[in-house]
Amino acid sequence: MNRALKDIRLIGNLSNRSAYSYSDEDVKKIFRALQRELELARSRFGDGESSGSGDFKL
DSSP states (O other): OHHHHHHHHHHGGGGOTTTOOOOHHHHHHHHHHHHHHHHHHHHHHHTOOOOOOOOOOO
């Protein structure tokens, strides 16, 4: 859990515009993918339903 939280915090480093270039649409895609994975993980705790997902790509 601590590693997951640390990794999520590190995602914030991607917001540094002097090191990375991205569009508003890229940001939306990143957070949609994160939200989707969180919802899948949550559902596995509740109803046992799981569906695999692929790697995220911009």
